[in-house]
Amino acid sequence: MNIWLNFLIDSLAFGATFMYGSTGEILTEKAGHLNLGIPGIMCMGGAGGCLMLNLIGKSNLPPFLIVLLGILSSLLLSGLMGLIYSFMTMTLRANQNVTGLALTTFGVGLMKVIMSKMDATVYLVGPKMFYRWPFAGRQDALQCLGVLFFLAIIVAIASSYVLFRTKVGLHLRAVGENPGTADAVGINVNRYKYVATCVGSGIAGLGGFYYIIDYMASQEAYLSLEAFGWLSIALVIFALWRPHMTIIGSTVFGFLFSCSSYITNIDWIHVTMAAKPILKMLPYVVTILVLIISSVRNKRENQPPSSLGLSYFREDR
């Protein structure tokens, strides 16, 4: 298969990490909360999965069950992080940015401690054959697309459907746009915020699980995970707060981020090693461009939710 097709498929597979991360962040932001804890939450999601696989990876359970328990553990830990964030910002009224950054620092640190004690061989061999279905065993690039990759696409599309086509989504968007109005028509604002943040964190956590155990499947994978958390937050802007747009966005980001290693393999392009970090910067440049373009066009639908980052307390109205 030619190198560019390989490259594209690899970008897709790599991008699924961001797809999870930014779909989760979009759900949270649509409820009006800017969760900067996403990098930490993704790390904890990865660590949660690895913990479970280390516990049961060598047992005689069927591979399907092992992966499922790994996913559940990942969801549990990242969801718990989301719950901490929700409790801090909604119930204790802490500042959203500070809380988010603290969670990132905490999550990244804790993950590094956990991962340094893990045995990577467990999640390298056993369940891999299963979750790379239906392309397991193939020798070309398609082999890196697995169950979790397709799940990312399904989650992104389903999130868009829920947000823009259902009553729950309408209510959630109302909460993020104008919580006072939502409250006045009898929507339970805090319940929507809690649920959206926790579900969003769970989804983001899956991104960490996917990256460490599926895409990279290596001991060192966790070291770069935090950077991808930040990239996911940038991707939210790129996707203009639409989960289905993250499918395209994450592929573009994956492409730009990994193009540095591909380009050096092509004979007719001469890139020095020094230029690599500059190429890795491209996703952020593109995000800034998208932000500039969407701000200049000033279309209301493409702007962040109106009350993003603002806390809502009924007594304040």
Add this chain to the structure above:
Amino acid sequence: MEKALALQMRGITKRFGSVVANDHVDLDVYRGEILAILGENGCGKTTLMNMISGIYFPDEGQIFVDGQEVVIRSPKDAFRHSIGMIHQHFKLVDLFTAGENIVLGVQEEGRYNLKSVNAEVAKLADKYGFRIDPQKKIYDMSVSEKQTVEILKVLYRGADILILDEPTAVLTPQEISRLFDVLRRMKADGKSIIIITHKLNEVLEVSDRVAILRKGEHIATVNTKETNEAQLTEMMVGKKINLNIKRTEPVNAAPRLMVKNLNLDDSEGLHVLKDISFTAYGGEILGIAGIAGSGQRELLESIAGLQPIKSGEIIFRNPKKDKPVTFFHKSMKRVKELGAQGAFHDGKMQPVSFDGMSNQAVKKWVDSGDVLFNEDEIINLRDKTPLEIRSLGVRLSFVPEDRLGMGLVGSMGITDNMMLRSYRKGPTIFLDRKKPRALADEIIEELRVSTSSVNTPVRRLSGGNVQKVLVGREIAFAPKVLMAAYPVRGLDINSSYMIYNLLNKQKENGVAVIFVGEDLDVLLALCDRIMVVNSGAVTGVVDARTATKEEIGLLMTKTDRKEDAK
């Protein structure tokens, strides 16, 4: 014709702290009628309605819907009893379509089907004669369309009792008559409609009965057919109360601030100020009376340079040092010219008039050295930045709608707040803390501000003390024009009197004081002249010593629709 009772209120009382917002109010609303609730600002109209619509919960009293006693604790409860309120400030999600906003929060079986919602909205709109496109986004809508969406939202939820809070405040005359048509159609359909308003002509035009509230009390309910403007005004403003405020005669009143044909539009292109012209004199207190939101705040902000005005002039006459006038080479014509620029007065600072004197006599008097000419510097404030305006001595203090946001930083102490005005001064880049500190101590001492220390964040002070700090700071910088908007709102009697005395002292010092107030009794007792504004235009200037409350009340509430329509 005997109509069925829709809603009864018995002995409704609501207190906020020590303030009684509603005092044992009894009110009946019938099916198929339009009841107007009339009253001044702060008379408890909106509070009363908020208790029916579930925003507040009454401290005492009962509410009956269709003869059954009900407990309304939330807007949801209100909807369950078919009560819907259309607030003055719309509660809509800008990004959603009309249909989405209407269906928001309605708990119904079945899926979210915007098409059927839109069809139903269109049907409702047809029935009552609204013009609306359910698929239009709110941010594309005019104010009147937004209001329509709010009304439809309430109707969609099956409301039989509709409460409209100041529905006409933001509408054009054409839109108002369209709204009234709709209201009449709803009335014919058997709905009960309550409108809160202070516009007399609208009350007379659309309502069947009028309930008048004054200072939280229900004064009377009268049939609209059997009443007239004068009677309603009298019930609304009540008898004059004598307040014991010392008022001195203005001394040496010289024109200080002249506003000519001032026009101002808000961000939505609505005319906030229309052709405002007036003169404020040094040494007098000019009161500004009007219903809240008639443009008072915008007027003061325009003068202070905080609002870019559309057209008009704001002339500030900055008095320079007095100098003796000599008539060498000066003709009588020149003297008259000077008179237009400044003021003549004699050595005892009494104003001098040359009217009816012969040229010879004038020359003799002037040459004796007894006449001083006070040459004013003429400055057009519209060309100045807020900072330049402030340094000229035009001071805006108190805007209690946002008392802390506008003038003080809540988390800083009194000293630091003093420095907000003086940090630019001083020879070095380091801050001079000594003088602000001394000033802070002085204000605390003289105005009896109760605070634990000068460094206590002002956010922690009570409302009255915050006001004192703010006015103390503005006065300390020797203003020439002092503008105060609602300076006593929320203050107790003693603090209020302290503020009145401060303003009076400034007046005696020759400052032109502009006082925006809401209590007519205070305005009549404190001010020298009262200018009445109504929907952004001046409807009259009266002498506070002779004017009556009814006179001002009429000026505040009358609207000449034909003139508006131009």
